[in-house]
Amino acid sequence: MEANMATNNLTTEAFRTIGGWLERPADPQPQLTGNVNADAIIVGGGFAGLNTALELRARGASVVLLERDFAGFGASGRNAGYLGGGLGLEYDMFAKRVGHEQATKIVGFYEAGVPYVEARLAASGIACDYIQSGIVRAAVHASQEGKLRKDMATGMSLGAPLQFLDHAAMRARGIPAAFLCGVYAAGGGTLDPGKYVLGLRRAALQAGVRIFENSGLQAYHEGKVITAHTAGGKATAPYMVxxxxAYTPQLGLLGNKVTPLRVSAIETEPLRAKQLAALGWHGREGIMTPHWTMESFRLTARNTIVATTKQLNYVYGGGTPNVPDNDAYAALASGLRDRFPMLQDLGIRACWSGYVSLAYDALPVVGETGTHGNVLYSAGCSGHGVATQSLMGLLLAERVMGNEHPLLAALRHKTPSVLPEPLQWCAVKSALRITGLLDAITNHRARGAATQGVAP
Ligand SMILES: Cc1cc2nc3c(=O)[nH]c(=O)nc-3n(C[C@H](O)[C@H](O)[C@H](O)COP(=O)(O)OP(=O)(O)OC[C@H]3O[C@@H](n4cnc5c(N)ncnc54)[C@H](O)[C@@H]3O)c2cc1C
Incomplete structure (x- = not known):
């Protein structure tokens, strides 16, 4: 009989519409009715929105936060929980585009996100199982080592603090044997994103942020004062963030700048004490791979393994339906079997998907629009938003208060335009297909090497 990982009915038994980390809050916030007024309206209750709200309250501003579902519903409540800096960025891609000096500042922004979140957890008393383990970007086949070393050299030239772990160093750390060598970033680690985002929500409520849930922004009217309309009421403020x-294009903004991509995750049943001991992996470093579409694996506080990404998806027109992605879950289960052959009998307790947004240059998309420049936005950061979209809260709040933070200045650049449909659908689908094939070749070679018992 095939392994449990493969036979589990991932859709009906394990699919979670709000991800595997959290439940809907027991204290749902009211829907917006009537008229409310504030210094700033924040739309969206994820890492970016909640941190902006907290930073604004710390500066004495009154804040209304409008959330379409509940604060934590989006990618912030569904991600893998890697709190990382620049590791995993395609440094070459953007360094060529913006030049060495600005690329160095952009890497500085990514790196600054880690201590920002660490300070936020401490300041707001958020317990979210954070382990300061560092993160390894690890090769599963010898053919990936060259890319790792090249990316590391570029990253270090741009100021990213990275270190190469050879085969012996990986084994000394107890990192599972399928991961041959890697680039290690000592800063950051892993956390429970559900606990983090709900901790932010609680802190925001305690700080006096007026959160309205089930209160999606439907339309807004610009002017020196902005009026934001929901189904039940309206909010007015001189600034809106x-x-x-990934949902921004549905509001009629950034549709020509960012592409929403579906990212999926699966979580195993808890490992038994014996399995955990046999696995080693004492440092619990978050692991990601240098595939074209990365694989990532991490242990959780409940001793499960969460595996993410591996197979991305794009919905025509940039849609973000909250539906299962069975192909992606099957691909993730197969990746888990490849990298953890000793855990074949481990079941899958949950699978879910969420949406990130990607610019063609993979850089953050942050700035302002409107005739008065008082509609601010933040998107992009693709799969690296735990640190960056949190730090974005500081930059956006400062901007609302009239200050241009140096890191915001560093991020300003011309984002390339995306193609109109149906060209965009064809381009993204083709790119995903080609990268999928290239990754399949690497995986085939790694499997072959493993069955022959030679170092892959
Ligand atoms: C499976 C997965 C794994 C990932 N793993 C990692 C990782 O390990 N590390 C990492 O750094 N990043 C990771 N990411 C990316 C990271 O989660 C995101 O970059 C980050 O959470 C984005 O935060 P945000 O606040 O910008 O957006 P979101 O968290 O998506 O928040 C946007 C909010 O806006 C709300 N909204 C939408 N439309 C409206 C409207 N009209 N009115 C009001 N509210 C609205 C949504 O309901 C949502 O709550 C992952 C993402 C996914 C999906």
């Missing part, structure tokens, strides 16, 4: 990330 759209912290809606």
């Amino acid at each position: 759209l912290a809606t990330n």
